[in-house]
Every structure is written in structure tokens, then in C-alpha cells.
Amino acid sequence: MQPKLKIKVASLAREKEQFKIFLDTGFAKFIHQMYPELKGVKGKDLEAVVRRLHFERSNKVKARVKQVKQEWAQKGPKFMETISKMMGTEWFEREISCHVSVAEMNPRFLEYVEFMMFYDYPMEKTMEGIYHELTHFIYFKKFGELFPKVEKKRYNVPYPEWLLSEIIAPIMLADPRLKDFVKIKPTEYKAFVNIKVGNVKIMDYFSRMYTDYMRKGKTFDDFLKDAYKVIQKDYDRYFLRI
Numbered sequence: 001m002q003p004k005l006k007i008k009v010a011s012l013a014r015e016k017e018q019f020k021i022f023l024d025t026g027f028a029k030f031i032h033q034m035y036p037e038l039k040g041v042k043g044k045d046l047e048a049v050v051r052r053l054h055f056e057r058s059n060k061v062k063a064r065v066k067q068v069k070q071e072w073a074q075k076g077p078k079f080m081e082t083i084s085k086m087m088g089t090e091w092f093e094r095e096i097s098c099h100v101s102v103a104e105m106n107p108r109f110l111e112y113v114e115f116m117m118f119y120d121y122p123m124e125k126t127m128e129g130i131y132h133e134l135t136h137f138i139y140f141k142k143f144g145e146l147f148p149k150v151e152k153k154r155y156n157v158p159y160p161e162w163l164l165s166e167i168i169a170p171i172m173l174a175d176p177r178l179k180d181f182v183k184i185k186p187t188e189y190k191a192f193v194n195i196k197v198g199n200v201k202i203m204d205y206f207s208r209m210y211t212d213y214m215r216k217g218k219t220f221d222d223f224l225k226d227a228y229k230v231i232q233k234d235y236d237r238y239f240l241r242i
């Protein structure tokens with residue numbers, strides 16, 4: 001069984017909430033680039049601007065939801081099957097929700113199995129974004145099976161477990177087994193370029209390790225256990241606030 005992916009328009013309430021949260025973070029500058037009218041706007045005024053953006057773009061967002069649904073119907077089930085095999089675990093049954101949003105914030109909510117996706121990317125980037133989030137959901141299921149004692153709060157920023165999940169998702173999406181689904185270079189966090197394991201950039205380090213393990217016919221369990229050991233060895237170094 002695979003969970004259903006429900007693709008829908010993000011509600012106004014959700015948009016308001018997320019704009020408030022993101023405008024308080026380092027992402028504010030990106031939101032301001034897209035919507036300069038949000039600069040310095042707070043409280044009720046902010047809600048009014050978000051409300052306007054939401055309704056002004058509602059036809060485009062709805063059209064996008066329709067396109068993404070069509071794309072998903074063609075590719076989604078096969079992707080879900082492939083990533084589950086690669087990860088060596090079954091999907092959970094709980095429905096997953098993708099809320100299509102006017103803002104390029106793309107947060108995910110692990111505990112609710114939901115995420116938001118910007119409405120105005122090229123379709124290949126939208127799909128890569130969806131695959132990325134779905135990879136996280138099944139990854140954390142696998143991670144919880146292998147390391148049941150690790151607290152769930154560590155799956156989020158700034159914990160090293162979060163960092164590892166964000167490293168592994170693009171590495172897996174670049175796996176040749178997913179070449180029919182992921183048509184662009186998988187998105188990596190720019191903030192990771194300065195982090196190293198020994199002398200090697202962290203993305204390169206784990207990417208080589210993953211390729212090496214897969215080539216030798218080892219399982220994803222083998223890879224994840226050893227990758228997590230690398231992180232745990234120098235745990236304090238890998239806290240990252242973004």
C-alpha cells in the first residue's frame with residue numbers, strides 16, 4: 001500500500017501563518033525580493049497583503065494544482081514504489097498533503113505529513129521538490145526503525161540528524177534508479193558548502209560513500225548506519241542554524 005498524495009491549494013489561514021513565520025527568519029530577504037510590498041509590514045497589515053496575494057493568484061494556483069495532479073497521476077505511484085525499494089522499507093498508510101502556495105517557502109511538517117510547494121516553479125522543479133519531501137517522509141520512517149531511541153525533535157533544525165537528512169535526500173534523488181522522475185539536478189542547501197568531513201566537502205563525502213555502497217551491492221541500511229556513525233563521531237560540529 002502507498003499513501004495517497006493530496007495536492008491542494010494552500011488555505012489563506014495557512015499562508016498567513018507561514019508568511020508570519022518565514023518573515024521572521026533569514027528567508028525574509030527572498031520573500032521580499034518576490035513581494036516587495038511585504039517589506040516592513042506586520043500584524044493586520046501583513047494579513048491584508050497576504051490575503052490580496054492569495055486571491056489575486058488564486059486562479060493560477062488552482063491551475064497549477066490541476067497540472068501537478070496530472071503529472072503526479074502519471075509518475076507518482078512508480079516513484080513511491082521505487083523510493084520505498086531503495087530505502088528498504090514500506091510506505092506508511094497515512095495520507096500526505098501538498099499545499100500549493102503563493103510563496104517560495106516550501107516548509108514541511110513531518111508530524112502532520114504535510115508540506116507546501118511554491119506554485120510558480122517550472123514543472124520539473126516542482127516535481128523534484130515533491131520527490132524531495134516524499135523522500136524525507138519515508139527516510140525518517142526508516143531512520144526511526146534503525147534508531148528508535150533518537151528523539152523526533154532531532155529530525156528538525158538545527159540538529160545533525162536534520163543535516164544528514166538534507167544531505168541524503170538530494171543524493172538519493174540523483175540515484176540512476178530515479179532518473180525517469182528527477183529531471184533536474186536535485187536541490188542542495190547552499191549553506192552546506194562550507195561544511196566538511198575531514199578535508200572533503202560534506203555533500204561530496206556522503207555522495208561518494210553512497211555511490212560506493214550501492215556499487216558494492218550494500219543496502220541502504222548499511223549506508224545509513226555508517227553515515228550516521230560519521231555524523232555522531234563529531235556530532236557537535238554539525239549543528240546548523242539556517
Ligand SMILES: [Zn+2]
Pocket residue numbers: 132136166169
Ligand atoms: Zn529537505
